Amino acid sequence: MLNVEGLRSRYGRIEVLHGIDLAVNSGEIVTVVGANGAGKTTLLRCLSGVQPVTGGSITFRGESFTAVPAYRRVGHGLAQSPEGRQIFTNLTVEENLRLGAFLYADDRVEKDMQTAFAMFPILKEKRNLAAGGLSGGQQQMLAITRALMGRPSCLLLDEPSMGLAPIIVAQIFEVVKSMRDLDVTVLLVEQNAYGALKIADRGYVLETGRVTMQGSAAELIADPRIREAYLGI
């Protein structure tokens, strides 16, 4: 579904991605784990089109995506819940969700919103409040459901567990796992390697802008190098 070949990107003169190869197949949950500064967020920013690509290619469902502007990508089925949530703080929860479906004006919008409220009932309770007043966990829930409102076939999630209490993290990972039932393919970028690998089918390990390991999630969890470097076991 999503193919990345030899992807390079730089901030000014400093290259941060030195040729990434990565593939996500339809129906999979794939995770990219790695330490701070490994280039995980930059990779997702390239995929959603808000970061210039300086080499390599991105193909999504058979179409070259490398030069498609960011605002067109969600219409092709690639939606992102960005790092740091990036919700519209001065709009209400409901308005945030409605804007997630900015490209659509049919009956499914209301249906999808009810699905979102069923996923995270707290959002329904706070639907008429300014999103800027939500707690961190609630903002993360809003960011994920807003991305889902865009009807993605592939959902990019950037650090959904960042800075959240363990109980909230568990709730969010549970929802990510449920994407299989919604036929949404997931690319999950996480520092919380153990949590991410536990719900993923396959994983990639990113280190200073290169993929250093890849394999099934079970293999990676069992690998002694991973256990030492990322799982703290």
Add this chain to the structure above:
Amino acid sequence: MAELMQFVLSGLTVGAVYALVALGFTIIYNASDVVNFAQGEFVMLGGMITVFANMAGLPIPLAALTAIVVTAVAGVALNKLAIEPARGAPVVSLIIITIGASIFMRGLAQVVFDKQLHRFPAFTGDTPIMIMGATILPQALWVLFGALVVFAGLWAFFTRTLTGKAVLATSNNRLAAQLVGINTNWVMTMSFALSAGIGALAGVLVTPITNTSYDVGIALALKGFAAAMLGGMGNPIGALVGGLLLGLIEALTAGYISSVYKDAAAFVVILLVLFFMPRGIFGKSSTDRV
């Protein structure tokens, strides 16, 4: 009683002018947090182009329409040529760019048009209407009516339409706006076109009362800006109420104290309001958690 009524009517007349100018600031501010100091020049262009198109033989309605369209195009040009190339610059730099643009447009108007004072006839005559012993010009009612229509349109746009929400989303978080599929460049272009069009409409409506020349933009923009700040920048209700309030304060001060103090009184009130309500009367306080 008749005296007070007269001051109120004069205040409403001037206030409607301020309100109409203030409403023009709303859209660009909501899309980008930029206070567009070239807004007064849009008002000037609206009046001046109508005058010159009329002199060239177009009837007033057609001349006014031409003025609004040409000014909207000027707004788009301002965005494409000056604002968009500076993408990523801090808001303050963008505001300074709009000040530069206003000086440029004033200079250009001086060359393309002339330095004379112009006016065209009021839409429905100059015979004053009597209300409770006081008089008001029919054109003032046109200005009031125009301000109300623009206000209602903007209010509906920002609270009832998805495009309006997209404008708000673009200023709040441009990255996220792109991620949900909003073409933020298009939002900016449309905002400048609409703001410029509203400014030109204001120019068309007020010219029979205030007259126009190449340099009326500065004073109008300043008063309109003050009105918008008083009411709460970005909020259409704030622009309307702020404009009318400013006009009333000026007229009552001029009537009961002295016209020498009318500007001073207006600015003292603005300072007091902003001191206690820094975001203006209708400004929303922001509650961001990080």
